Amino acid sequence: MAASKYIVLEDLVNGWSAQSGELPLLILRRVCDWAICGQFPERTFLLSNGEQIDVLQLHWAMRREIGLHAPISRDQAAKLLESAIVSKVGIRSFCEHLGVEPPPGVWSLKSRVRRFVGKPTHLGPPDCPEGAVAAVRREASDLAIVGLGALEDLIAVRRHSTQVVHERELDAWRRRYDDVRTNVEASDDPELRAELDDLETEWKSLTTSGQPASEVISQQVHISDSPNRRSAGRPPGSGSYEAGDIELVEEMRADLLAGKHTSIAGAARARLSRAKGYGSEASKEKRLTTRYSERYPA
Secondary structure, eight states, X not given: OOTTTEEEHHHHHHHHHHHHOOOHHHHXXXXXXHHHTTOSOTTOEEOTTSOBOOHHHHHHHHHHHTTOOOSSOHHHHHHHHHHXXXXXXXXXXXHXXXXXXXXTTTOOHHXXXXXXXXXXXXXXXXXXXXXXXXXXXXXXXXXXXXXXXXXXXXXHHHXXXXXXXOHXXXXXXXXXXXXXXXXXXXXXXXXXXXXXXXXXXXXXXHHSSSSOHHHHHHHHHHHOOOTTOOOSSOOTTOOOOHHHHHHHHHHHHHHHHHTSOXXXXXXXXXXXXXXXXXXXXXHHHHHHHHHHHHHSOO
């Protein structure tokens, strides 16, 4: 760790606490609330090996530390908070944006000059009114991504079925769809909403004709008069992620128990190239971390 570029999270919290007179746990909560709201630049919160800390996991660790419920064990939370380091560049960017005086050890020549020109508004991080809401949205987003993968699995089965759709199949879709819709709405993410709408359109096209899905798809191929035309929904092969995800989750579990990774997100990022699907690396990481938390709840 280069001492000139980073500060240990605990030292950052204690420095701001001494400077502002606020309790350390209150400072920790405010830092993590602002982090989950995206007010610190990318790669501000790291482990000593350079691995980026997922701000949702950082928020979970903070909640455990201050006595609130979170889907992470107390030991995991303590280990993450103790090992976290913070980029001084990221801290200064945050301070400039919100008018906060950097704590001792983080000042730069620029911040020292600014201190004399205009006194900062805050001696430590102020309250973040949207912190709890942002955490709920991020958690809902992660759950929605896993749920969308489950809907893709149902579509993949139906797409290749030679049987007429049964009521139990429709019931399974409705139950899963309702759960996913709830999380998508809670996430307030328009991209997830559009993705869910695409999947719903494809499901309806496969289940409302009264014919086996394989026959419907065959007819749609013959009807199409353009080689570039594609039906609504995902590209072929984008479903059925769960089996592959579980294999990766078991590898993540083994690595975490062996100490090869100190965070679920880090173990997930090491396997993004092998995660199935057409989504972004961020969406795959969310899917794997959420799948892990569902399989191994704290």
